[in-house]
Amino acid sequence: MDNQLPSRLLEQAVIEFAKLPGIGKKTALRLVLHLLHQTKEDTFAFANSIIQMKEQVKTCRKCHNISEEEFCSICSDPKRDESLICVVESIKELLAIESTGQYRGLYHVLGGKISPMDGIGPKDLNIDSLEQRARNKHIAEIILALSTTMEGDTTNFYIYRKLNSIEIPLSTLARGISVGDELEYTDEITLGRSIINRVPYKGK
């Protein structure tokens, strides 16, 4: 791969593929050669699916989830509980929570976490629209489902301060030992928190 490839166009495609997260130059070459060797129809279908997605996929006006309409499939689903808003960092966390099948409320996609190191401030996130939604009388609770990192905690605290004037219950996800985890291998911070936040044992 240190050698020059026999075509500048091939090389360009490899460079583009290698920009994707987790794709190195070797993998990029393997993928590009695959695309080069399949039929024209298949390769164009691949490229066009990306162009179409980029051109037509928008974000939901309400929760900033990915959508092809003005409002996303979750916001426009009449069976969802409109009084609950779950605040997530990105669509990845939204999909992860959806796949549990345990949550039937709505979402609010922030589009990141406050991170001064990466130059991301509160103005870069969808916090103003969250505040507007929180002012709606229908809302009974806002669940902060950000990761337990410094950035996640900072963002949680910023939102808490921002929504302080509105009387609305805020909650975060329960932290504790993962289901199926061995106690001896659990890190001390998680174990410590799980002792402090212990729950009553109900005999089942």
Add this chain to the structure above:
Amino acid sequence: MDNQLPSRLLEQAVIEFAKLPGIGKKTALRLVLHLLHQTKEDTFAFANSIIQMKEQVKTCRKCHNISEEEFCSICSDPKRDESLICVVESIKELLAIESTGQYRGLYHVLGGKISPMDGIGPKDLNIDSLEQRARNKHIAEIILALSTTMEGDTTNFYIYRKLNSIEIPLSTLARGISVGDELEYTDEITLGRSIINRVPYKGK
């Protein structure tokens, strides 16, 4: 990921990505979300690099290597030794040999190996054009650099029979213990061959 994605177009792009070798649905989603979140210019540059490559990259008329011109960069390089032809399965093996920097002859890309199981016969490979090249008086040697599998051996033997009427020396790559390998972990077949094909020790 078992859940429906919030957009059919997003889903389509994920399906297309998941068709690539070694890319599962989860990785596909990660890559597609990356493309969705970057700028329009960057995503279109990605898709267009694939379309351009597929539209413009041809194969060399002489050796079937990838090329943008009638003849590839190796075939049209006056510094290469035109009397040597190294027969490889695909461009991947060509690039691997090129990266060693040890070979200065030309190539011949077969485009596969004879494999009745996969329905690939001699007619599907660039063997006729190899025969034509072999008839050229300039050619001093043909190196068969196919992998040591059943299919590779079958293809070697087919080429050997095909070129039998032309008096031209054929050779294959040396087989033996990999440089840096421990003897005790070498498989028996490789070790056996390396004893049979032992080479004189020249004191260095």
